[in-house]
Amino acid sequence: MSGTxxxxxxxxxxxxxxxxxxxxxxxxxxxxxxxxxxxxxxxxARPLETTTWATTREVLPVLAASGSSGATSLAVAVASILAPARVVECCSMSATGLAEAATAELGTDASGWCNGTREQVALSRATRVIAGPDAVPTPVVVEAPGWDVLDVGWQLEQLTATGGWLAQQVQHAPAIVVAATASVPSLRRLENTLAALPASATTVVAVRSLGSKRLPAHVRAALGPRTTTHLDRGTWIDVPHEKDLAERGLSGSPLPRSLLNAAHQISRLIGAGSTTKEGISS
Incomplete structure (x- = not known):
């Protein structure tokens, strides 16, 4: 082409x-x-350079074997029995169940935790999206005696694959609570979770019913050998289904007595019975 x-x-x-x-x-x-x-x-939030967390308080991780198993409500209930205590919700801010749980808000600390209280229980939740369990900020160390109940918020295989302070706490915890629901998929995941937990920990299984006081035959048939062992030796705690709590989530209202009774049983099984409140009468 001319001129090009x-x-x-x-x-x-x-x-x-x-x-x-x-x-x-x-x-x-x-x-x-x-x-x-x-x-x-x-x-x-990015993975942290500091992957250890040193605390002199008693630490109790609460794991969810599956979604919608009520682990956060259970963690708050157990902390209420163990009080003075703190619940550290380790999930991303987009998955929090504590947004409405505090009766008093205390603001955000330098580590990025939003803090609040309800009676003798402190509540800490994340204020950022967290990419994985190894990116969970380390909680502020509380010098006063008491309990730190960790609402883990991640599947066990995620913890073991990534590491970090949270994985270390679960790996070395003297006691662990695993929440599940009375359904076939959840109990199958519960069996897998129990198989991967450290053998040195005292493990308590807390299974939330779905409205029935007895396990249906097809649900009982889904029990694996480890789950059955917990059922037989009394380290299986039935958590009654609370319709209002399931529909509305946690708020500043008092927790149901049935949930507090289940939490009291858990406290006895982990060896904290001598330091906790007496059973909550129904």
Whole structure:
């Protein structure tokens, strides 16, 4: 074509740079560059350099074998029996169950925990999206005697795969509570969780009913050998289904007495009975 020169045509290097920019999402001026492989996006808590947490208080992890097993409500109930105590909710802020649980809000501390209280129980929850269990900020160390109940908020396989202070606490805890529901999928996950727990820990299973006082035959048939052992030796605690709590979630209202009774039984099984309140009459 007459009058055409090559000085205004893009060079090979420029074309390659353009292709790379498109792949990285840098083709719009108002869009931030996509994170490099392995990089955590801005605004999300990153894995911590400090992966240990030293505390002189008693620590009790509460694990959920499956979703919607009531682990957070159970953690608050157990802390209420063990009081003075603190519940540290270790999940991401987007999954919190403590947003309405405090009766008094105390603000956010330097480590990024939003703190509140209800009677003799302190509540700490995350204020950021957390990418994984190894990115959970270390809680502020409380010097006063008492209990730190860890609402773990992650599956056990996630903890063991990533490490961090939370995984260490679960691995070395003298006692662990595992919450589940009386359903076939949840009890199957419970069996897998029990198989992966450290053998040195005293483990208590807390199973929330789904409205029935007895396990249906098809649910009982799903019990694995480890779960059956807990049922036979009395380390299986029945947690009655509370319709209002299940529908509304935790609030500043008093916890149901049935839940507190289950928490009291747990406290006895983990060896804390001499330091806790007497049973809650129904």
């Amino acid at each position: 020169t090559t000085e205004h045509l893009p060079r090979v290097e420029e074309l390659q740079a353009a292709v790379e920019a498109l792949a990285a999402g840098r083709f719009r001026a108002d869009r931030a560059p996509a994170p490099a492989p392995g990089e955590v996006p801005a605004g999300i």
